[in-house]
Amino acid sequence: MSASSELAQFLADGGTLGTLAVDIFVDKIPAGQRNALLVAQYQGKRPEHRMDGSNNIRFEFPRVQIVVRNTDDATSFSKAELAVDRLAAIVNQTIGGIFYRSVQLINQPGIMERDKNQDLLVSFDVEVERRRS
Amino acid sequence: MAAQAFTIRLKGVRQVQMRLNDLAARNPRAAQSSVRSEGEIDLTEMKKLTPVDLGNLRITGRVEELLGQIGIRWAFGGTTGKFPIKAGPRTGQVPFVDYAVKVHQELGVFHEVGQAKFIEQVLIESLPNYAERIGRRWAREMGIA
Numbered sequence: 001m002s003a004s005s006e007l008a009q010f011l012a013d014g015g016t017l018g019t020l021a022v023d024i025f026v027d028k029i030p031a032g033q034r035n036a037l038l039v040a041q042y043q044g045k046r047p048e049h050r051m052d053g054s055n056n057i058r059f060e061f062p063r064v065q066i067v068v069r070n071t072d073d074a075t076s077f078s079k080a081e082l083a084v085d086r087l088a089a090i091v092n093q094t095i096g097g098i099f100y101r102s103v104q105l106i107n108q109p110g111i112m113e114r115d116k117n118q119d120l121l122v123s124f125d126v127e128v129e130r131r132r133s
Numbered sequence: 134m135a136a137q138a139f140t141i142r143l144k145g146v147r148q149v150q151m152r153l154n155d156l157a158a159r160n161p162r163a164a165q166s167s168v169r170s171e172g173e174i175d176l177t178e179m180k181k182l183t184p185v186d187l188g189n190l191r192i193t194g195r196v197e198e199l200l201g202q203i204g205i206r207w208a209f210g211g212t213t214g215k216f217p218i219k220a221g222p223r224t225g226q227v228p229f230v231d232y233a234v235k236v237h238q239e240l241g242v243f244h245e246v247g248q249a250k251f252i253e254q255v256l257i258e259s260l261p262n263y264a265e266r267i268g269r270r271w272a273r274e275m276g277i278a
Contacts, residue, residue: 028241040240042250045257063253065240106253113235123238125253 002026003062003128004041006096007087007103011039014086017079029069034119037079038067044127057132059101067112067123076122080109087126101129157203160275164203167271171263172196172205178255179207184236184247189228191247207252209233 004026012020017037020026029036044063050056066083070076090103104127112123157164176196183191194209210233217225236242240249248254259266272278 042240043254043257065238067238111234112238113232 001096001098002041003064003130004039006098007064007128008039010090010095011037011083011086014082016082017086029067034069034071034117035075036067036069037083038065038069040065040067047132060130060132061127062130063106063125063127064103065123065125067121068109069115069119069121071117071119073120076120077109080122080124084109084124099131101131103128156275161203163274164271165198167267167274168203168205169196169198170270171266172207175255175259176207178259179209179252182247182251182254183209184244184249184251186244186246188230188232190230190233190236193230193233209237209252 008024008026009020011017012024018024023033023035024037024039025033027038027040029038041062041064045061047057047060050058066080066087068076068080068083070079084105087103088105090100092102093100106125106127109122109124112121114120173196176194180191180194183194185191190209193211194207196205197208198205210230212227212229217227237249237252242249269278
């Protein structure tokens with residue numbers, strides 16, 4: 001699985017942000033879904049290779065973007081802050097069967113845009129330190 | 134398995150920092166010039182990755198110097214005030230770009246030219262070598278390398 005899938009499930013498991021595939025989505029928000037939390041992975045730093053002669057990847061550092069869209073502006077921000085708290089607390093733990101060394105915040109939640117429905121989109125990014133599955 | 138821990142001690146870091154601060158304080162112009170010159174190189178790379186469609190986002194990219202301290206920031210959006218519109222009903226007006234954050238952050242959009250994260254991607258690649266680059270340029274400007 002990708003880091004975005006694992007972290008989306010992790011956020012859903014917290015119980016306060018929503019349910020996977022209902023209002024928490026991976027990589028794409030379905031059309032027409034106005035209240036949503038999106039978890040999307042993109043390229044991060046180069047991975048760390050093993051030094052045992054195999055050159056296999058040991059740790060990888062993908063970046064993950066969280067976007068919260070809601071019909072209520074305050075809810076967009078409060079859900080983003082809840083997601084920050086939950087993700088930033090990850091350290092040396094297993095999520096979805098994968099060892100996560102840390103999840104570090106790259107930026108604070110901020111306004112990304114106001115869409116055609118005037119719903120506020122708030123986003124922030126994190127860097128993941130994750131053992132290669 | 135029992136938990137393992139180890140400690141690494143680096144001696145002299147504070148002295149090195151003080152020495153660098155001293156050099157920067159005595160030669161702020163050379164230090165700032167080096168930081169700015171290296172920042173301009175990265176700005177060029179950022180502009181290569183900036184999506185281009187109908188607007189003026191790419192030309193708003195700039196290096197801004199920080200007031201009262203050595204350092205820069207890269208900025209996109211707003212206006213540079215240098216490029217008034219040359220034709221059409223808005224001739225003479227300076228375009229204002231208010232969508233830089235959206236274009237930078239929206240991962241799901243396909244761009245024929247450029248990509249999202251056009252600032253961040255360049256910094257991910259350049260930051261590991263940034264201190265060394267600035268140091269080399271600074272040393273050249275100071276005539277010590």
